[in-house]
Each structure stands twice: as C-alpha cells, then as structure tokens.
Amino acid sequence: MEDEIVIGVKNLKKYFPIDKGILAQLFALRSAGFIKAVDGVNFKLKKKRIFGLAGESGCGKTTIAMLLTKIYAPTGGEIFFKNKEISHIEGDKLKEFRQKCQMVHQDPYESLNPQFTISESVMESLNALGLESKKERRNIVSEMLRSVNLSPEQYWDKYPHEISGGELQRVNIAAALACGPELLIGDEPTSMLDVSIKAEIITLIRNLVEKKGLAFLYISHDLAILSQVSDVIAIMYLGKVVEIGRPRDLIGNPLHPYTKALINAIPIPDPRFSSRAVDIKGDITTAISIPEGCRFIERCPYATLRCEKEEPLDIEGDSDRHQSSCLLS
Amino acid sequence: MLEIRNLKVKYLTHLGEIKAVNNFSFKLEQGDKIGIAGESGCGKSSLIKAIVRILPSNTIVDGEIYFKDKNLIAMEDEEFRKSVRWKEISIIPQSAMNALNPVYRVCDQIVEAIRTHSEITRNEALEKTERLLEYVGINPTRMYDYPHQLSGGMKQRVMIAMAIALNPSLLIADEPTTALDVIVQHRILRRIIEIQEELENSLIMISHDISLIAQTCNKIIIMYAGKIMECGDIDAIFYQPYHPYTLGLQNAFPNINILEQNIVSIPGLPPSLIDLPKGCLFADRCPFSQPVCRKEEVNQFEVEEGHFVSCLFTDKAEEFRGLAKREDTWKMRL
Numbered sequence: 218m219e220d221e222i223v224i225g226v227k228n229l230k231k232y233f234p235i236d237k238g239i240l241a242q243l244f245a246l247r248s249a250g251f252i253k254a255v256d257g258v259n260f261k262l263k264k265k266r267i268f269g270l271a272g273e274s275g276c277g278k279t280t281i282a283m284l285l286t287k288i289y290a291p292t293g294g295e296i297f298f299k300n301k302e303i304s305h306i307e308g309d310k311l312k313e314f315r316q317k318c319q320m321v322h323q324d325p326y327e328s329l330n331p332q333f334t335i336s337e338s339v340m341e342s343l344n345a346l347g348l349e350s351k352k353e354r355r356n357i358v359s360e361m362l363r364s365v366n367l368s369p370e371q372y373w374d375k376y377p378h379e380i381s382g383g384e385l386q387r388v389n390i391a392a393a394l395a396c397g398p399e400l401l402i403g404d405e406p407t408s409m410l411d412v413s414i415k416a417e418i419i420t421l422i423r424n425l426v427e428k429k430g431l432a433f434l435y436i437s438h439d440l441a442i443l444s445q446v447s448d449v450i451a452i453m454y455l456g457k458v459v460e461i462g463r464p465r466d467l468i469g470n471p472l473h474p475y476t477k478a479l480i481n482a483i484p485i486p487d488p489r490f491s492s493r494a495v496d497i498k499g500d501i502t503t504a505i506s507i508p509e510g511c512r513f514i515e516r517c518p519y520a521t522l523r524c525e526k527e528e529p530l531d532i533e534g535d536s537d538r539h540q541s542s543c544l545l546s
Numbered sequence: 547m548l549e550i551r552n553l554k555v556k557y558l559t560h561l562g563e564i565k566a567v568n569n570f571s572f573k574l575e576q577g578d579k580i581g582i583a584g585e586s587g588c589g590k591s592s593l594i595k596a597i598v599r600i601l602p603s604n605t606i607v608d609g610e611i612y613f614k615d616k617n618l619i620a621m622e623d624e625e626f627r628k629s630v631r632w633k634e635i636s637i638i639p640q641s642a643m644n645a646l647n648p649v650y651r652v653c654d655q656i657v658e659a660i661r662t663h664s665e666i667t668r669n670e671a672l673e674k675t676e677r678l679l680e681y682v683g684i685n686p687t688r689m690y691d692y693p694h695q696l697s698g699g700m701k702q703r704v705m706i707a708m709a710i711a712l713n714p715s716l717l718i719a720d721e722p723t724t725a726l727d728v729i730v731q732h733r734i735l736r737r738i739i740e741i742q743e744e745l746e747n748s749l750i751m752i753s754h755d756i757s758l759i760a761q762t763c764n765k766i767i768i769m770y771a772g773k774i775m776e777c778g779d780i781d782a783i784f785y786q787p788y789h790p791y792t793l794g795l796q797n798a799f800p801n802i803n804i805l806e807q808n809i810v811s812i813p814g815l816p817p818s819l820i821d822l823p824k825g826c827l828f829a830d831r832c833p834f835s836q837p838v839c840r841k842e843e844v845n846q847f848e849v850e851e852g853h854f855v856s857c858l859f860t861d862k863a864e865e866f867r868g869l870a871k872r873e874d875t876w877k878m879r880l
Contacts, residue, residue, distance in 0.1 A: 417813075
C-alpha cells in the first residue's frame with residue numbers, strides 16, 4: 218500500500234528537568250522546573266515519503282529524533298510503529314524495533330569509528346544485532362555499498378580518513394541500511410557537506426526512499442533544501458509544530474507568521490531578487506519560560522489580545538493537509 | 547585600493563607543499579562589496595589570512611599585495627601592526643562563538659582592541675565601546691557580560707562592533723554567519739551591509755553560499771583549488787556565466803522560490819592541493835573538458851569589461867549554458 222503509515226506520534230512530550238546544584242537538590246523539595254523540549258507534537262510518516270522537519274536551533278528537532286529512535290523515553294504521549302505502541306518497549310522488542318529504525322548523523326567525519334574499515338563499519342550493526350551468517354553478512358555489506366554507489370572492491374578495506382566527506386556520508390547511509398530498516402532518520406544529513414556534493418546525497422536519499430520503500434525523517438534547519446527534497450514539511454517552534462503541509466502549500470502560501478519569517482530570511486541565489494522583509498522580533502525564547510497563550514507571541518508582529526489568552530490547538534498532523542496553529546490564520 | 551598580484555600561499559607540511567592559493571590577482575576599489583565563494587579547501591581563508599598576515603609560520607607567501615600603494619608583504623611586522631591591522635583592515639572571524647575570550651568581559655575585550663591600536667584613555671575607549679554596541683544593536687548594559695551570557699547572534703554582533711571600532715577602510719568578513727539561524731543570519735547580514743554603506747568602506751565577504759553573496763555583494767569571485775575561475779559583477783556572473791564550474795554551482799544551489807527544482811551536483815572532487823594537475827584545475831570534473839585543457843595553465847580572459855574567466859572555451863559559453871542545465875550533462879563522467 219502506498220500510503221502505509223510507518224511511524225506516528227500523538228501528543229508526544231519530552232520535558233528535561235533543570236538540575237540545580239547538589240545542595241539545592243538536597244534541600245529543595247521540588248525540581249527547579251522543566252525545559253519543555255517537545256511539547257505536544259503530532260505527525261505521521263508514510264512509506265516512500267520524506268518528511269521534513271525544520272526550525273531554528275533549540276526548537277526540539279533533535280529531541281524528536283532521539284525520541285523516535287528510543288534513545289530518550291518520552292515524558293508523555295504515544296509513539297506508534299506500524300500501529301503498535303512502542304514508547305515503553307524494552308529488551309528483545311526494543312532490539313527488534315532498532316533494526317527497523319536507523320539514523321544518519323550530521324557529521325560524517327565523526328560518526329564512523331576511525332579504527333574500523335568501511336566494511337567493518339557497515340557490518341557493525343549486523344554483528345550487533347546478530348543477523349545472518351558471516352558469509353551472508355559480507356554479501357549484505359557489498360550490496361549496501363553498491364546501493365549507495367560505492368564499489369565494494371574499492372572501498373572494502375579503506376579507512377574513514379582515506380575518503381571524502383560525501384563518500385563518508387554514503388558509508389553512513391549504507392551502515393544505516395544494512396539491517397533493513399523501514400524508517401530512516403537523518404539529523405541534518407547534508408549540512409556539513411559542500412554544495413557540489415550535497416545535491417548528490419539528496420538524490421541518493423530520494424532514490425533509496427523510493428526503491429526500498431522507506432519512510433525518511435529529514436531534520437534540517439535549511440528550508441531551501443527541505444523544500445526540494447521533502448513530500449511534507451513541518452515547522453517547529455519551541456517544542457510544537459506550528460505549521461505542516463506539502464512544500465507547494467507551505468512554501469508557496471505560508472500561514473504562520475513564523476514560517477513566513479523563516480522563508481523570507483533565506484537568501485536567494487539571484488542578485489536581482491531583493492530580499493524580503495523579516496518582521497519578527499527578538500530571538501527564540503528559551504524553552505524554560507514559555508509564554509502563556511501562543512508561544513510565538515513575543516516575536517509576532519500581528520499578535521492580538523486573543524493570542525495572549527488563548528493557547529492555539531496542537532496541529533493534528535493526521536494528513537498532508539496544510540494546517541497552521543496560528544489563531545489568526 | 548587593494549590590489550593583489552600573483553599571490554601564492556603555500557603551506558609546508560610533512561606530506562609536501564600544500565598550494566592553497568595559486569596565482570591569485572584581483573583589484574578592489576573603494577566602496578566595493580566583493581564576495582568570495584568556493585567550496586571548503588579552495589583557499590578562501592588562506593587568501594584573507596595572507597592579506598591580514600595571520601598565517602602560521604610554516605607558510606610561504608609569494609606575490610604582491612598593495613593596499614593604498616603600500617606593499618603589505620614587504621612591510622615589517624611592527625609597522626603592519628601599528629598602521630594597518632585593525633586601523634585600515636579588520637576582520638570579522640569565522641566562528642564568533644569561539645573568537646571571544648571566555649574569561650574576559652565583552653567590554654574589556656573591545657577596549658583592549660581599541661587601545662592596542664590607538665592612543666586613547668580607558669574611559670574614552672569605554673564610551674566608544676558603548677556607542678559601538680548600540681550601533682550594532684546590542685543594549686550597552688550588556689557590555690559587562692561575559693561571552694557565555696550572550697547568544698550566538700549577539701556574540702557575532704560584538705565581533706562586528708570590534709571590527710569596525712577604528713573605522714577601517716576595508717572590512718573582511720570570513721563566513722560571518724555560519725552556525726547562526728537563518729533569521730539571525732538575515733539580520734546580521736543586513737547590519738553589515740548598512741554599516742558598510744554608512745561608513746563607506748569596502749567589504750570582502752567570504753562564503754561557501756553563493757545565495758548569500760548574491761543578496762549582499764556587488765562583485766563576486768568564484769574560487770576553485772586556490773585559483774579564480776570567474777570573477778566580475780554579480781549580475782553578469784549570475785546571468786551571463788562563462789565558466790563550467792560556475793554553471794555547475796548554479797545547478798547545485800536550491801532556490802526556495804522555485805519548487806520541484808532539480809538540484810544537480812558536480813561529480814568528483816577538487817584536486818589534491820599537494821599535487822596539482824597540469825592545465826585547468828577543474829578539467830577533471832568538467833563535462834566540457836578537451837585534451838587541450840590539460841596541457842598548460844589557463845590564463846584569465848576578459849570576456850567583457852571587468853568580467854574575467856579562466857576557461858579556454860569562453861566562445862562556447864552560450865552552448866555550455868544550455869547543456870549545463872541538463873542533468874545528464876553532469877552524469878557523463880561518473
């Protein structure tokens with residue numbers, strides 16, 4: 218089925234307690250407060266689709282990746298993997314889930330063990346999960362390297378320092394693919410690469426998503442890239458999704474003032490295009506002191522009395538329909 | 547105002563000589579805003595480090611850099627420090643996050659910079675610091691803060707305040723907004739341009755992002771493996787590009803205004819700077835290269851006034867432009 222939902226989250230929350238010094242911890246009865254990194258997020262990722270997640274630093278993008286890969290346990294809410302609730306699975310079930318959910322990290326230079334050859338790195342996840350016999354593992358590794366356009370003969374015994382950043386990132390993708398995942402999460406997978414190589418990795422991701430029927434969560438701060446690669450984009454602000462939609466709708470007709478500002482702030486590779494006004498104020502507020510009402514209120518040029526009092530509803534994120542949490546939209 | 551002639555920068559390492567900048571020549575006039583674009587390792591940073599003379603000791607700098615008719619390379623260190631650095635040429639460094647000393651207050655660092663390069667009292671310098679911070683959009687009460695108390699964008703503003711403290715005639719910004727969020731980036735760039743226009747000094751901006759240069763500068767230099775591939779007015783380079791590398795870069799940049807655009811990468815990798823190929827440095831990745839491209843070093847041709855291109859086939863540019871738009875053109879050599 219084309220529209221099969223691979224992973225979905227409902228009212229997902231992650232609060233980090235703020236640690237005070239040891240004395241304060243001993244004498245204070247309650248914790249100092251929480252950083253609400255993710256605060257009520259809903260979305261669904263479908264098979265063969267790339268879901269783009271954008272926002273400024275500190276908006277909770279990476280926390281979402283950590284929650285989906287079960288590195289963090291959620292404070293509240295539910296995560297469904299193929300219609301099964303997985304937010305509290307442990308042991309063998311967790312191991313099984315991790316086979317199905319893999320990650321591609323931001324920094325290709327740091328994410329491979331420098332003492333492992335390329336083939337060892339790709340084989341590592343198969344070893345860890347105890348999959349297949351040795352001979353079969355070698356076959357899988359060759360196949361994976363080929364699927365990311367690296368010839369196994371040439372790269373098998375190379376070490377990470379011997380190859381370029383773009384090639385390293387392809388090795389990372391091959392390693393993530395080795396145990397046959399259905400969900401791939403890329404946390405800024407191209408932000409460290411040069412432009413001339415970036416496009417190549419994006420094309421590779423797109424082809425793999427199509428060919429292997431993956432769901433891909435593409436986390437990036439770069440809306441220009443996301444607008445080209447993703448099927449659906451969600452914009453996050455302070456732990457909440459403020460707007461979601463297909464690139465055509467979301468970029469072409471943004472509804473939330475924050476999305477508008479993000480789009481207008483992106484430089485355009487055209488000298489005759491005069492840059493548009495970015496009319497929002499200040500910097501991203503910290504996730505510790507979130508204002509009442511709409512959390513964007515302090516920076517919003519259009520805020521009204523209603524925005525101060527009423528908290529916007531969370532976006533349902535159940536379809537590709539264009540939705541914004543702005544009360545005025 | 548600034549003229550660079552045949553500049554070469556080489557780093558001596560145990561692996562051999564790394565030729566970071568090769569025969570670089572260009573002229574900058576008063577009031578110019580020049581953007582230097584290129585991928586990592588193309589020599590952008592080495593070039594500006596050579597201009598302000600902050601290269602490490604294992605480097606060989608060869609060539610001439612004339613600034614207001616004085617050769618900077620021949621100048622004594624002490625003279626350079628006293629009369630040029632900061633007063634005439636100042637630099638906004640790449641990672642402002644790490645450029646400030648974490649154990650000194652912001653005001654102390656700005657005052658130190660001002661007093662090292664000019665003869666004024668501490669109180670005068672403090673007053674000046676106050677005005678500078680206000681000018682870049684930071685509340686002067688924050689000047690007694692330590693760097694960790696400021697956000698990334700604010701630290702970058704402090705670096706800008708420091709760089710313009712002595713009203714230099716040339717301001718060099720080395721990737722001034724990497725690691726900043728887009729909205730902050732937008733504001734910082736605006737401020738840099740406003741300041742440049744108000745003070746009427748010149749600006750060199752280094753960036754790997756040609757979109758950013760397109761929106762801020764009036765001239766652009768496209769660098770590759772330490773050489774200028776193409777340079778000229780920003781409008782000409784974007785609308786009448788000649789060099790295949792420029793054409794390739796244009797395909798690789800996403801434009802948020804164009805949906806479902808096909809971004810195409812340039813196959814291959816830049817050449818090793820230790821062992822540079824003969825002939826055109828881009829030939830290995832160029833879809834249009836001919837045997838003649840690999841024979842000897844390619845000189846710059848002036849295709850129209852102020853527009854220089856290092857390519858032997860400038861006469862075929864029209865044809866290249868058409869072909870470069872097609873994805874399969876760039877697949878050929880993989």
